[in-house]
Amino acid sequence: MTPTYYLLLSALLFSIGAVGVLVRRNAIVVFMCIELMLNAVNLSLVTFARINGSLDGQVMAFFVMVVAAAEVVVGLAIIMSIFRTRRSSSVDDANLLKY
Amino acid sequence: MISSVLAQVPVAPISAPAVDYAAVMPLLVVLGGACVSVLLEAFLPRHQRWPAQVALSVLVIAVAGVSLGIYAGDAPAAGVTTLSDALAIDVPTLFLWGTLLLLGLGSLLLIADRSVEPGGAFIASAEERAAVGATVGSAGTSEPGDEPEHVDRSYGAPGDAPTMQTEVFPFALFALGGMMGFVAANDLLTMFVALEVLSLPLYLMCGLARRRRLLSQEAAVKYFLLGAFASAFFLYGLALLYGYAGSVRLTDIANAAAGSLKSDALLFGGLALLIVGLMFKGSVGPFHTWTPDVYQGAPTPVTAFMAACTKVAAFGAILRVLHVAFGSTHWEWRGIMWAVAIASMFIGAILGLTQTDVKRMVAYSSIAHAGFLLLGAMAITREGVSGTLFYLLAYGFTTLAVFGVISLVRDSDGEATHLSQWAGLAKRSPILAGVMTFLLLALAGIPLTSGFTAKFAVFSAALQDGMAPLVVIALVASAVTAFFYLRVVVLMYFSETPADGPTVTVPGAFTTVAITLGVILTLLLGIVPTLALNWAGAGVLAG
Numbered sequence: 001m002t003p004t005y006y007l008l009l010s011a012l013l014f015s016i017g018a019v020g021v022l023v024r025r026n027a028i029v030v031f032m033c034i035e036l037m038l039n040a041v042n043l044s045l046v047t048f049a050r051i052n053g054s055l056d057g058q059v060m061a062f063f064v065m066v067v068a069a070a071e072v073v074v075g076l077a078i079i080m081s082i083f084r085t086r087r088s089s090s091v092d093d094a095n096l097l098k099y
Numbered sequence: 100m101i102s103s104v105l106a107q108v109p110v111a112p113i114s115a116p117a118v119d120y121a122a123v124m125p126l127l128v129v130l131g132g133a134c135v136s137v138l139l140e141a142f143l144p145r146h147q148r149w150p151a152q153v154a155l156s157v158l159v160i161a162v163a164g165v166s167l168g169i170y171a172g173d174a175p176a177a178g179v180t181t182l183s184d185a186l187a188i189d190v191p192t193l194f195l196w197g198t199l200l201l202l203g204l205g206s207l208l209l210i211a212d213r214s215v216e217p218g219g220a221f222i223a224s225a226e227e228r229a230a231v232g233a234t235v236g237s238a239g240t241s242e243p244g245d246e247p248e249h250v251d252r253s254y255g256a257p258g259d260a261p262t263m264q265t266e267v268f269p270f271a272l273f274a275l276g277g278m279m280g281f282v283a284a285n286d287l288l289t290m291f292v293a294l295e296v297l298s299l300p301l302y303l304m305c306g307l308a309r310r311r312r313l314l315s316q317e318a319a320v321k322y323f324l325l326g327a328f329a330s331a332f333f334l335y336g337l338a339l340l341y342g343y344a345g346s347v348r349l350t351d352i353a354n355a356a357a358g359s360l361k362s363d364a365l366l367f368g369g370l371a372l373l374i375v376g377l378m379f380k381g382s383v384g385p386f387h388t389w390t391p392d393v394y395q396g397a398p399t400p401v402t403a404f405m406a407a408c409t410k411v412a413a414f415g416a417i418l419r420v421l422h423v424a425f426g427s428t429h430w431e432w433r434g435i436m437w438a439v440a441i442a443s444m445f446i447g448a449i450l451g452l453t454q455t456d457v458k459r460m461v462a463y464s465s466i467a468h469a470g471f472l473l474l475g476a477m478a479i480t481r482e483g484v485s486g487t488l489f490y491l492l493a494y495g496f497t498t499l500a501v502f503g504v505i506s507l508v509r510d511s512d513g514e515a516t517h518l519s520q521w522a523g524l525a526k527r528s529p530i531l532a533g534v535m536t537f538l539l540l541a542l543a544g545i546p547l548t549s550g551f552t553a554k555f556a557v558f559s560a561a562l563q564d565g566m567a568p569l570v571v572i573a574l575v576a577s578a579v580t581a582f583f584y585l586r587v588v589v590l591m592y593f594s595e596t597p598a599d600g601p602t603v604t605v606p607g608a609f610t611t612v613a614i615t616l617g618v619i620l621t622l623l624l625g626i627v628p629t630l631a632l633n634w635a636g637a638g639v640l641a642g
Contacts, residue, residue: 007342010338014331014335017331018328018331021324021328027320027324030324031324031327034324034327034328034331037328037331037334037335038331038334040335041331041334041335041337041338044335044338044339044342045338045341047342048338048341048342051342052341052342052345054345054346056341056345056346056347057338057341060288060337060341060347063288063291063292064291064334067291067292067295070295070299071295071299071327074299074302074303074323075302075323075324075327077303078302078303078306078316078319078320078323079320081306081316081319082306082316082317082319082320085312085313085316086313086316091320091324094316094317094320094321095317096313096314096317096396097314097317097318097321097391097392097395097396098392
């Protein structure tokens with residue numbers, strides 16, 4: 001297996017995540033798609049570390065994981081708070097601010 | 100796989116990098132102060148928190164400012180990089196740090212004010228509102244303004260003066276620390292971590308409004324989802340550039356771009372994704388969609404903080420990425436950036452014309468300003484850097500004061516931000532209308548205000564770097580934006596006052612100081628800009 005396949009897989013996962021963010025309607029699912037994008041980046045970083053023969057990419061993947069965990073905390077807190085007032089986590093229902 | 104990679108790397112003893120403590124002291128003070136602020140929040144009884152947090156925040160910013168001043172007095176003109184090149188502390192960094200600290204002080208004063216909105220504009224928990232929320236959910240059509248006055252049981256009896264939710268202070272300090280790290284970051288990983296440190300508190304701060312909670316929470320959700328989406332793009336750009344250059348340090352990327360056998364697709368694909376993430380934060384052009392909603396929905400002091408400080412931080416980072424890492428390849432990417440700048444200026448100018456809400460109007464104006472700023476950031480010259488820095492300083496203070504003024508115009512259910520409510524305001528409060536007129540003229544770029552000097556600095560830098568057509572387009576766009584600023588002025592002075600119009604609150608000391616700071620600097624930077632321009636032009640970006 002050449003490392004290039006992993007890069008293609010990572011690009012594919014990133015695209016699936018990006019499309020998911022754009023088409024899904026549930027805030028939690030949108031958020032999961034964003035996490036998928038971040039993890040696709042992790043795969044790229046590790047693959048590039050392998051190609052470049054340095055460890056930096058693997059260390060960066062750890063940084064990304066920690067940041068993603070922090071983002072989950074904040075994101076779920078915000079989604080929870082809007083769910084409590086609206087009883088809905090659909091991003092289509094939150095439509096008071098427009099134009 | 101890991102063992103084989105490990106085998107390729109010669110095992111050298113890892114030594115701790117040297118830290119230039121004098122240079123990074125302002126950043127350490129702000130982040131350390133944020134941690135102390137969290138502890139205060141945890142251990143002080145509720146009624147002591149507000150005075151303690153305000154005193155701590157002001158003290159932290161003052162100490163950081165003093166240490167910045169001491170270091171800037173005899174800083175090397177070429178700048179230094181420290182923490183094994185993770186941070187570059189050069190003249191642009193010091194200038195932006197000074198700007199951020201001053202703007203942060205102004206925003207914190209607006210946030211701390213409890214006289215305009217009794218008890219402050221912030222409240223955290225939605226638990227007590229569950230019953231109200233359920234009725235809103237089932238009716239589905241309720242307007243946010245219809246909600247009954249919020250009674251927060253855990254914060255005292257309804258009759259008492261409500262206390263304020265003080266978690267907003269540690270958030271603001273962490274966000275400020277993240278912004279300072281963001282503009283100093285000399286490698287992309289540091290920049291990414293700083294980006295998240297500045298963004299995550301801001302997402303939460305957007306959702307803390309005491310009034311119009313649904314709008315506020317909606318703004319927080321939108322900002323969070325779109326912000327996380329944009330930072331994923333930034334991160335993928337980082338990964339591609341790491342693949343291209345084998346390092347994420349900006350100078351290494353520049354060196355690799357100067358002579359590498361690898362495909363340019365990685366380099367420019369990486370740049371495109373990276374810059375999308377950065378321009379999202381700076382609310383540039385086609386990546387602006389969150390800006391009007393979040394500016395409108397967030398509590399006004401937080402909007403002031405976001406509008407002024409985030410813009411400074413984002414453009415500081417854009418400047419560093421474009422100049423240090425991509426300065427040598429600017430012929431390759433500049434065409435695309437022209438298109439982005441034009442889109443940003445015209446989206447801001449044209450959609451701004453149609454707005455009926457003051458906060459949304461200022462949001463579109465900030466999108467247009469982001470386009471003007473991009474002109475300076477694209478000029479890969481010393482004048483480009485100094486012009487952009489000066490523009491950020493001038494724009495930040497004007498916007499801060501504008502939002503301070505907006506927070507004063509109120510009616511029975513909070514801020515009166517609809518433009519029709521501003522009609523005839525000059526008859527009711529000539530001083531407020533005068534201040535607002537001055538600030539709007541500064542945003543439009545009329546001479547004798549900082550806006551004119553800033554636009555002149557940026558446009559002349561762009562002209563010198565061969566972007567004459569773009570400067571002409573920018574002048575047209577800035578004429579269009581002047582129209583919607585003047586529309587507000589005309590509305591305030593030459594319209595009949597509606598019978599049930601809003602009142603102008605007499606601001607407390609904090610808001611007065613913040614607005615005065617903004618107005619005085621807007622005036623001074625317009626009349627005697629030399630000092631700030633000289634400092635901005637005193638050095639180059641270190642790399």
